[in-house]
Amino acid sequence: MKLATKFRRYFLTVTLGVLAIGGISQFVIYRYTMHRTTDDMLMEYKYDIEDYVRKTDRLPTFNAIELEHSYLIAYNNPKRSNMAINHKKFYENDDIRKKLNISNNIYDSLIYSEYELEQVVYRVTNFPIYTTQDGLSMVTLALPTLEQKQLVFAVFFSSLGLFIAFISSMVYGVKALSKMMRPFYQILDKIRKYDIRTNNSHLAIPRSNIDEFDELSHGLSTMLKRMHVDYISLKEFTENTSHELQTPIAAAIMKIEQLQQICADNEQAMHNISSILNSMYRMSRFNKSLMLITRISNNHFYERESINLTYLIDSYIEDHKEMIQIKDIHIIWNSKRDFLVQMHHLLSDFLINNILSNAIKYNKKSGRLILNFYDSYFEISNTYSNKIPDEDLFKRYVRSENKQATGLGLQIVKEICNQNDLESSITITDELFTMKISKEKRNNTTTV
Amino acid sequence: MNILVVEDEIQIAESVVEFLKQQKYVVELAQNFTMAKEKIKLYKYDCMIVDIMLPDGSGLDLIRMARNEGVNMGIIVVSAHGETEQRIYGLEIGADDYIAKPFSLAELNARINAVIRRRNFSNSDEFIFNEIKIILSARRVYINNNEIILTRKEYDMLLYLITNRNRVLSKESIVEHLWGDSMGLSADSFDFIYTHIRNLRAKLEAAGSREYIKTVYAIGYKFSEE
Numbered sequence: 001m002k003l004a005t006k007f008r009r010y011f012l013t014v015t016l017g018v019l020a021i022g023g024i025s026q027f028v029i030y031r032y033t034m035h036r037t038t039d040d041m042l043m044e045y046k047y048d049i050e051d052y053v054r055k056t057d058r059l060p061t062f063n064a065i066e067l068e069h070s071y072l073i074a075y076n077n078p079k080r081s082n083m084a085i086n087h088k089k090f091y092e093n094d095d096i097r098k099k100l101n102i103s104n105n106i107y108d109s110l111i112y113s114e115y116e117l118e119q120v121v122y123r124v125t126n127f128p129i130y131t132t133q134d135g136l137s138m139v140t141l142a143l144p145t146l147e148q149k150q151l152v153f154a155v156f157f158s159s160l161g162l163f164i165a166f167i168s169s170m171v172y173g174v175k176a177l178s179k180m181m182r183p184f185y186q187i188l189d190k191i192r193k194y195d196i197r198t199n200n201s202h203l204a205i206p207r208s209n210i211d212e213f214d215e216l217s218h219g220l221s222t223m224l225k226r227m228h229v230d231y232i233s234l235k236e237f238t239e240n241t242s243h244e245l246q247t248p249i250a251a252a253i254m255k256i257e258q259l260q261q262i263c264a265d266n267e268q269a270m271h272n273i274s275s276i277l278n279s280m281y282r283m284s285r286f287n288k289s290l291m292l293i294t295r296i297s298n299n300h301f302y303e304r305e306s307i308n309l310t311y312l313i314d315s316y317i318e319d320h321k322e323m324i325q326i327k328d329i330h331i332i333w334n335s336k337r338d339f340l341v342q343m344h345h346l347l348s349d350f351l352i353n354n355i356l357s358n359a360i361k362y363n364k365k366s367g368r369l370i371l372n373f374y375d376s377y378f379e380i381s382n383t384y385s386n387k388i389p390d391e392d393l394f395k396r397y398v399r400s401e402n403k404q405a406t407g408l409g410l411q412i413v414k415e416i417c418n419q420n421d422l423e424s425s426i427t428i429t430d431e432l433f434t435m436k437i438s439k440e441k442r443n444n445t446t447t448v
Numbered sequence: 449m450n451i452l453v454v455e456d457e458i459q460i461a462e463s464v465v466e467f468l469k470q471q472k473y474v475v476e477l478a479q480n481f482t483m484a485k486e487k488i489k490l491y492k493y494d495c496m497i498v499d500i501m502l503p504d505g506s507g508l509d510l511i512r513m514a515r516n517e518g519v520n521m522g523i524i525v526v527s528a529h530g531e532t533e534q535r536i537y538g539l540e541i542g543a544d545d546y547i548a549k550p551f552s553l554a555e556l557n558a559r560i561n562a563v564i565r566r567r568n569f570s571n572s573d574e575f576i577f578n579e580i581k582i583i584l585s586a587r588r589v590y591i592n593n594n595e596i597i598l599t600r601k602e603y604d605m606l607l608y609l610i611t612n613r614n615r616v617l618s619k620e621s622i623v624e625h626l627w628g629d630s631m632g633l634s635a636d637s638f639d640f641i642y643t644h645i646r647n648l649r650a651k652l653e654a655a656g657s658r659e660y661i662k663t664v665y666a667i668g669y670k671f672s673e674e
Contacts, residue, residue, distance in 0.1 A: 277667070323637075
């Protein structure tokens with residue numbers, strides 16, 4: 001998942017959660033505050049009324065305009081009207097109030113409002129007052145308060161507003177993020193295209209103003225530089241070693257040859273000499289292949305000319321016809337046409353030699369060698385005798401059961417194809433080993 | 449026959465010189481460019497075997513110099529395997545043949561013989577060994593003046609054996625001579641050698657030749673009279 005998508009998803013979840021919790025707590029807090037305000041006003045009125053009654057010993061007459069949205073309902077002696085308590089006693093003794101079962105509670109009540117023409121929520125409180133003239137009266141005070149519905153709407157719309165603000169900031173944030181991430185993708189792209197063989201180990205990414213990316217780029221550059229240096233020194237080592245090995249190998253082969261002339265009568269000596277000689281020849285061939293590969297990958301054979309591979313194959317088969325006869329291999333051309341490539345002439349020789357010598361060498365007695373040539377690709381298939389290892393055959397040192405082979409043949413084929421815009425791939429079925437060389441260079445391939 | 453060996457690697461030079469002496473050549477060794485240059489100017493050689501890489505110069509310059517001065521000798525370029533272009537360049541400027549290190553002495557012998565034959569074309573077109581006569585230019589073989597028909601590889605093999613007669617030739621060296629690098633040293637290629645030898649022997653003996661091709665235990669074959 002992309003970082004921006006992940007970020008968006010995460011952000012949305014968190015925002016929704018925050019808004020939900022925020023909305024609820026907002027609702028609770030608003031309601032509490034509103035109620036507190038209304039309740040305070042109710043209390044003010046209550047004390048005013050009580051104060052008035054205490055001073056004048058009369059029920060107040062209320063100014064209608066002043067209490068436009070409030071109710072004042074006075075009942076005459078609703079309970080225990082005959083209770084003998086005097087005015088002073090009533091106000092000074094809380095016990096009496098308790099006995100009268102009068103609570104100080106303030107509660108919500110729906111009352112029809114003539115102003116709003118519907119039932120609205122009022123905060124209501126009841127309290128008793130005492131006058132000598134009227135005895136004990138119960139006063140009910142009610143003040144309209146914020147409606148639940150209105151409150152929900154208010155909270156919902158304010159949350160929605162916040163949500164939209166969050167989303168737009170997120171959209172901007174994601175845009176800014178992808179802009180900020182640009183150096184990262186540049187680095188990624190460079191790494192993807194990085195070829196250890198080229199000298200361009202520096203990532204060459206313009207400095208961003210983000211320290212982390214600059215550090216990443218710098219760190220990677222250092223790493224790639226080191227890798228390149230290691231690669232070069234390893235390559236040089238291989239080159240030098242194989243080059244330096246040639247002379248001692250040549251000298252050894254000559255000395256052994258001389259030795260075998262002297263020891264011709266000694267069977268045990270000859271047996272040993274034979275093993276040494278065989279090893280020396282193998283070493284020599286291995287060395288040659290190794291040198292060839294390094295030279296190909298060093299682009300040593302850069303001159304190109306037009307070469308007809310079909311012609312080369314014909315001459316190879318002609319040149320090895322006795323071998324083919326002895327092994328009784330049937331050559332089958334399913335489709336034959338000229339196959340022209342632009343390539344150094346030595347490389348085309350190496351290429352065809354390696355493919356065909358493998359196809360003959362690993363073929364079984366009375367096997368088949370099938371050639372299919374088309375405009376954009378050709379396939380050379382052969383029946384095989386030994387089990388073919390499952391590993392990546394193009395990798396170096398993968399060998400069949402034939403202990404004499406160096407295992408570098410396919411690597412040479414691959415290297416030549418790589419250097420000459422050709423694509424090489426191998427398919428193995430129960431019966432056939434097929435090498436396919438095609439002209440289109442695909443980007444995505446399973447084999448090379 | 450006088451042969452000049454220009455080789456700076458003492459181990460290889462020693463072996464080559466020793467071997468060529470065994471082959472009854474008169475051999476001289478030059479271990480560097482300067483020495484080789486002087487020798488070419490002073491003496492006459494039939495063949496020069498020259499390594500491209502010399503401590504004080506290039507073997508290619510020696511070839512160019514010899515050819516510019518009209519020296520008539522066979523020249524075989526010895527190259528490290530990697531120097532493919534250089535040895536081709538060597539052929540272009542007048543070398544007769546090239547051989548890549550590491551090479552077998554028998555192979556070198558075959559090359560020298562071929563070069564010398566080509567150089568003195570008129571008086572050595574025929575190669576005669578007892579009842580065997582080989583017409584080199586036409587690649588024909590006669591036993592007691594009766595022609596036998598050999599395949600190309602059989603002919604190459606016979607010539608290789610006969611050129612290196614009395615020497616034990618390893619199977620590896622024969623494979624390299626017949627197919628170069630292209631076949632590799634597979635069990636197959638040894639089978640091919642065996643088949644070719646068997647066919648060659650049969651053809652020679654059917655035409656009345658004696659059994660010259662001997663099998664040498666573990667190593668390979670030897671062409672000899674004994």
